[in-house]
Amino acid sequence: MELSNDIPRLYTGIAEWLGCLTVLLNCRRRVDTGLFIAISTAAVVLQCGLLVLTAGVDAGILWVCIMGIAFLQMVIFLYLCADISPQGVLYGAGAAFLHAEFAASLEWQLHAWGLRFYPNDNFFPSVLLVVVYAAVFSFFSFMSRRHITENFLKSLTWKEVISISLLIIFTFAFSNLSFFLAGSPFSGRVTEDIFAMRTLADGLGTAVFWGFEISISELLTQKELYSIRHVLSSQYEQFRYYQESEEMLHMMQHDLKHQIEGLRGETNEQKKEEWLDMIENELDKWWLPQRTGNSVFDTILSAKLRRARQLDVRITCVADGALLNCLHVADICTIFGNALDNALESVVMIPDPEKRLIHVSVSAQKNFIFINISNTLGTPLIESENILLTTKRDKKNHGYGIKGIKYVVGKYGGHVSYKADEGWFRLNILIPMKQINT
């Protein structure tokens, strides 16, 4: 099929390049701005160069191959600049390709239609090009901003990428059918018909693509929410367990007290003293901090202290537990359970046990409850999208600890911040008191 006035290849090249840029603007880059500009410039030259130089090729196997190379160039461009997984790169390139097809096709259709009104205007084509591309790509960027996040691109599975790819290939094939098979039932005959058909096919493909994208993104959000809830409930379950063991310890303590009573009857003074000392030491080991003023906090703290003793970690705590009485039981579990678990996991990495320090403080500052949980640092931290990554093996559920804390503190209008300084990691939680009372 010959079409003397099809989309100029330069326009297609620019559209494909812009499509890649929309993806890149929404995710983290692995190169600095200077290098990014350099690579982008090279990419636009290569993309347009390839398409313009092969403009004479008619629809056929060779043409498909050239389209394949163009797509490959987009993949390489994204791979060089974006800090995302291979699946993410493929997905991004696919999205860029589909969006570019649609933008170019729409622009050209409007162009063909507009020529009736401005047949001899030299400026009309370029003005239209700028306006349409600017509008279409801003819209795409806006649409994908909510979904194409780092988390999204990282969590894509191959299955999802393959189905998306099939969708894109199908859309592309269908929209270009008229160029290959002049007489097929899906082919247009009049030039403008062909253009309209192509825009329609690309538009439909894009719409299906978005539907797919939104549903994947919602699935991910649900998965994340589920994980946070899982962490929250497991901290609460742990607390119940601690509470039970705490009761057992109380019984033990009670029992020991009876023993001391009995020991008073012992006649040998020295023997008696030794025995008493032994019992007292035993009791101290099972220290029960029932004194901070909040029993939930006490329970968690003493459980974590026991864990700390096993791990040879030093925990100190200055806390006015009564301040926490206005927080819900499960929330206290979440905040301190997760924060102390994270701190413990971090400090055990430090080879010298003397340097494994954790400090907890809960105090009132004017009308704020200020909670600080600090631990010494052995290894540097990596932070990504406000989730702390650790070197822990259980990567899947980790980082949800801190997310859970943020979620809970947010309920009280509070704020969570953390930073590493002078060899300490400090988690600060600020909760306004007034909002709790109202």
Next chain:
Amino acid sequence: MLHIAIVEDEEVYARILEDYIHRYESETFSRFKVSHYSDGKQIAENYSGGFDIILMDIQMEKMDGMTAAEKIRKRDPEVLIIFITNRTDYAVRGYEVDALDYVVKPVEYYSFSQKLDRAVNRRNKNRDYHIMIHADGGMYKLAASQILFVESERHNLHFYTEKGEFVSRMNLSEAEELLKGSGFYRCGKGYIINLDKIDSFSDGICRIGRYNVPVSRSKKKEFMNVLADHMSSTLV
């Protein structure tokens, strides 16, 4: 030179603490004046102040450390108290006497030095900082710790302080530069606030005494971050 008091009834422990302090001095190239007390009663009765840091044993014969600390706190709200204890359950309630922290016996050098470091830094920070401003045709010396907040109005700045209001012809960026590093934050277009003076914060409004200072919407998150960091650096 900072003045440290060691209150410890057991000679052996007192010596260990002093050794640690000397080691800290040589590691950080600093000098301290160290005084010894062998009982809580000795330091708390006729307490005359003058100490920067008190290392206080909790279990002592005549007067225990908690009681001594309570008595001292009544007369000296500024001094930093670090408890030395072999029973952590007492020390958890250190907040009652506004204790900074505690160390558990047997004291290990690393954790001791970390805590002492924190105390020394905090003490040095407390040294008051003054700024000079032109107001009412004369120069005024204002203690940074007395300034509640600064408001800009046309070409003037209003310094709201505990002693009243001062108006000076300068711009907010100049004031921001003057107050840099002493716990102030520019929370919007027209205000700089003293982070120590904030009573509460809700719905984008900071309350400082009887004043309401707005925090601009775009700075809300950053403001909470700065405030939390500030508290962490002055308290912990």
